[in-house]
Amino acid sequence: MPSKVEKWKDEVYGNEIREHLMEFAEKGWDAIPEDEHDAWFERFKWWGLYHQRSGQESYFMMRIGTPNGVIKPGQLEVIGEVAKEYATGPVDNPEFGEAYCDWTTRQSIQLHWIKLEDIPEIFEKLEAVGLGTQQACGDSWRNIVGCPVAGKDKHEHVDAWPVAEDLHETFKGNDDYANLPRKWKVAIAGCDEGCGQGDINDLAFEPAEKDGELGFNVRIGGGLSRKEPRLARDIDVWVPPEQAADVAHGMSALFREYGDREDRFNARIKFLMDEWGPEKMRSVLQEEFVEFELPTAGEDMRDQYSYNTGSQDGHNDHVGIHEQKDGNYYVGLNVLVGRMGADDVLELAELADEYGSGEVRLTQRQNIIVTDVPEENLDEFTSEPLLENYSPDPSPFMRGSIACTGTEYCSLSIVETKNRQVRYARWLKDNVELPEDHKDFHIHLSGCTASCAQPQIADVSLRGMKTRKDGEPVEALDIGLGGGLGDDPRFADWVEMRVPADEVPGAIKNLVNNFKDAREGGETFRDFVEDRDEETLAEMVEPEETDYHDPYMHNTKMTWYPYAEDDDMQSSPAPTDGAGEPLPSDD
Numbered sequence: 001m002p003s004k005v006e007k008w009k010d011e012v013y014g015n016e017i018r019e020h021l022m023e024f025a026e027k028g029w030d031a032i033p034e035d036e037h038d039a040w041f042e043r044f045k046w047w048g049l050y051h052q053r054s055g056q057e058s059y060f061m062m063r064i065g066t067p068n069g070v071i072k073p074g075q076l077e078v079i080g081e082v083a084k085e086y087a088t089g090p091v092d093n094p095e096f097g098e099a100y101c102d103w104t105t106r107q108s109i110q111l112h113w114i115k116l117e118d119i120p121e122i123f124e125k126l127e128a129v130g131l132g133t134q135q136a137c138g139d140s141w142r143n144i145v146g147c148p149v150a151g152k153d154k155h156e157h158v159d160a161w162p163v164a165e166d167l168h169e170t171f172k173g174n175d176d177y178a179n180l181p182r183k184w185k186v187a188i189a190g191c192d193e194g195c196g197q198g199d200i201n202d203l204a205f206e207p208a209e210k211d212g213e214l215g216f217n218v219r220i221g222g223g224l225s226r227k228e229p230r231l232a233r234d235i236d237v238w239v240p241p242e243q244a245a246d247v248a249h250g251m252s253a254l255f256r257e258y259g260d261r262e263d264r265f266n267a268r269i270k271f272l273m274d275e276w277g278p279e280k281m282r283s284v285l286q287e288e289f290v291e292f293e294l295p296t297a298g299e300d301m302r303d304q305y306s307y308n309t310g311s312q313d314g315h316n317d318h319v320g321i322h323e324q325k326d327g328n329y330y331v332g333l334n335v336l337v338g339r340m341g342a343d344d345v346l347e348l349a350e351l352a353d354e355y356g357s358g359e360v361r362l363t364q365r366q367n368i369i370v371t372d373v374p375e376e377n378l379d380e381f382t383s384e385p386l387l388e389n390y391s392p393d394p395s396p397f398m399r400g401s402i403a404c405t406g407t408e409y410c411s412l413s414i415v416e417t418k419n420r421q422v423r424y425a426r427w428l429k430d431n432v433e434l435p436e437d438h439k440d441f442h443i444h445l446s447g448c449t450a451s452c453a454q455p456q457i458a459d460v461s462l463r464g465m466k467t468r469k470d471g472e473p474v475e476a477l478d479i480g481l482g483g484g485l486g487d488d489p490r491f492a493d494w495v496e497m498r499v500p501a502d503e504v505p506g507a508i509k510n511l512v513n514n515f516k517d518a519r520e521g522g523e524t525f526r527d528f529v530e531d532r533d534e535e536t537l538a539e540m541v542e543p544e545e546t547d548y549h550d551p552y553m554h555n556t557k558m559t560w561y562p563y564a565e566d567d568d569m570q571s572s573p574a575p576t577d578g579a580g581e582p583l584p585s586d587d
Contacts, residue, residue: 006261008039009139014178017043025119029058029575030583032116046140046178048133049119052112053411055560058575058583059089060114061409063136064126065143066362067168068150068161068188069107073358078129079109080345086122087342089113090573090580091564093408095419099342103335105402105454106185107362108136108143112409117578134173139180141171141252146188146196148361148369152324155315157207157301158190158214163244170245177252181259181267184252185223188216188244193315194305197364199231199489200224200457202269203251208238210298215240217297218247220281221273224451229491230270235282238298250289258284302487308365308442309486310459310526316440317365319399320392321378329378330361330371333390336425337403337418338366340390347386355381364454366402397428400442400459404452407556408563413447415464415475415501416552416562421445424505427548432509435516438525442484443508445477456491457483459525460508466555467498474553475501481511481537482529493529495538502553506544514540 002010012020021044024031032040041051048063064079071079079101088099089112102110114122126132135141147153150161167186171177177184188205189196198204198219205216216239222232239247251269260266273281286294306314318332333348340348348368352358357372368390373381382392391398401424404410406417424443434441444458455461461480466473477499480492499507518540519528529537556562560572573582 002261003264005042005139005264008042009179011039012043014046014175015173017046021047021049022120025116028578029116046135046138048136049114050137052409053407055569055572056409056574058115059112060116061405062111062114062122062133063104064109064111064131064133065136065172066108066131067144068146068164069148069362069364070161071360071362072130073353075129075131076349076352076360077346078125078131080342080349082122082125083111083345084342086115086118087111087113090576091561093419094563095422096339097341101340101342101345102405103338103340103362103366103368105338105364105366105452106143107145107148107364109362110405115576115578115580135178139182140178141180141184141186144168144186144188145201145364147191147193148195148318148363149322149324149330149371150190152326152330152371153191154323154325155193156191157209158216158241160188160190160196160205163205163241164188166245167248171248171252177256180252180256181261182264184255184269186248190216192301192304193307194302194309194485195307195315195318195364197308197457197485198222199485200229200454201232202255203248204232205239205244206300206302208298208300210238210295213240215298216244217300218251220251220278221270223268223270224454224456225268225449226265227449228270229451229456230273231489233273233278234297235278235285236297237282237285238295243292246290246292247285247294250285253289254281254285305486307486308457308484310440310442310484310524311486312437312440312524317367317399318363318369319367319394321382324371327375328371329373329375330369331373331378331381331392332363332367332369333387333392334394334399335367335390336398337401337421339418340368344386344389348390351381351384351386395425395429396434396439396441397425397432397443400440401425402442402444402453402458404446406447406464407559408561410447412450413464414466414557415447415477416556417445417447417453417464419563420501420550420552423548423550424508427505428508431505431546432512434512435519437522441525455480455483457485457489458492459484460511461492461494462504463494465498467500469500473555475556477501477504479504479507479541482526484526490530493534493537495534496541496543499543500553502548502550503543503545505548506546507541509546510542510544511540514542
């Protein structure tokens with residue numbers, strides 16, 4: 001039997017949702033029948049809207065898709081304006097203020113506290129500059145990710161940006177691919193650094209050469225969720241750039257027809273790959289979904305990959321000042337946990353226009369890049385006061401920090417994340433010293449097992465849990481070590497479970513000190529972890545209380561907003577009307 005979500009989608013799904021969304025926006029929150037909330041909230045995802053969690057009824061998170069992380073000239077200003085005008089909630093975040101943008105691990109943008117009644121105006125402003133929310137969420141093609149400096153990078157073999165743009169234009173809004181069994185995540189990269197992170201995507205195009213021609217090898221079935229991570233597997237297919245859309249069509253059609261629509265937990269291509277294996281996946285693709293003969297795989301370039309490898313050589317991220325192939329430069333700015341205040345977004349838009357071409361790009365490490373900066377503008381640009389907070393040369397603990405949305409807005413999360421990881425990074429910067437040869441050290445904090453912060457591919461992986469301390473329930477984190485990608489990708493080993501959140505910084509300090517004492521020669525942290533068993537690593541973690549103070553130890557999942565002075569559910573102003581005023585009680 002199809003799942004209840006499949007039944008909802010059979011009734012209304014895809015582009016047609018927009019008409020209903022506009023009707024609800026005109027009439028207001030109360031127009032959505034209470035017994036149909038779950039169905040409509042599931043459908044709204046197709047247009048980039050997630051209803052926020054309990055206690056925040058009538059407010060939505062809005063996700064804006066930016067394929068390959070490319071934000072064209074003029075678009076960043078509009079994003080900042082929309083954030084400032086429409087994404088201000090009933091209470092400020094103590095770290096980030098009243099309105100902000102979140103840059104995500106899929107090179108997208110998330111805004112919070114969006115009211116249903118404002119959606120038509122927001123759509124109009126975004127679409128006027130070529131932006132949109134279509135399929136930013138939902139059971140369809142998600143935002144296409146890839147090397148954020150495609151077309152500009154000195155290290156690329158193939159310019160993947162035209163391919164990513166073609167895939168975006170071909171499959172966004174395409175009714176034939178509007179209703180898939182679950183989300184469909186695609187990565188494409190043409191550089192020798194692997195920054196598309198194809199290994200953790202459903203469909204990955206990675207640079208490869210065949211018979212003297214450059215194109216892409218195809219890998220299928222990566223993903224991190226459900227405590228069941230998978231690395232994408234080679235299906236022995238090479239494709240030239242001009243046929244990438246044909247293979248992408250075939251693979252997503254295969255998933256549409258054969259993906260599990262009865263059990264949403266199993267409705268991902270990685271589980272179909274488990275069942276079929278690469279050979280059958282290739283043969284079904286060839287026989288049923290592609291009209292031309294698929295070439296066998298070419299010579300891939302994975303052995304040159306450096307992005308998120310822990311190697312301490314090459315590109316572990318895009319932070320810093322880097323020369324483009326046209327002689328200009330791109331400047332990668334560190335945005336701690338991916339969150340930037342709306343006023344800062346607007347200021348950065350002005351600086352990008354003044355010192356570059358006005359174009360910026362988002363990375364999968366929640367950072368932002370200003371492109372096309374002439375060499376003569378570099379000193380003046382990097383001396384701007386804004387860059388004191390968004391540095392191109394940050395501490396390894398600052399540049400390595402990633403965090404998901406957490407209990408601030410997400411109903412799935414178990415713990416508070418964004419503000420906590422900010423506090424962790426600052427404490428570690430002041431109290432922990434990495435070896436001099438380690439400029440990159442990645443710490444990812446995910447609020448639950450959904451893995452939105454990609455914890456399994458970090459040096460230190462943190463995953464939200466609960467435990468008891470001194471007889472009281474507190475927020476806690478599982479600790480994993482040694483994850484990363486590259487030509488030899490591996491997932492983190494989970495070595496310590498349910499560590500009280502205020503003891504995690506001490507655990508990381510002890511770990512780093514033990515690593516410095518026990519490493520051999522120039523051993524990297526990732527190699528160090530790989531060469532030791534879990535019991536030995538667990539002994540090196542040593543959770544410990546320090547002078548670090550964590551104000552979020554209580555169960556933030558049970559609050560209406562973790563940072564409100566009165567955060568219990570009864571204090572919530574929700575639901576509210578279009579002006580943000582509390583609606584009358586039904587009593």
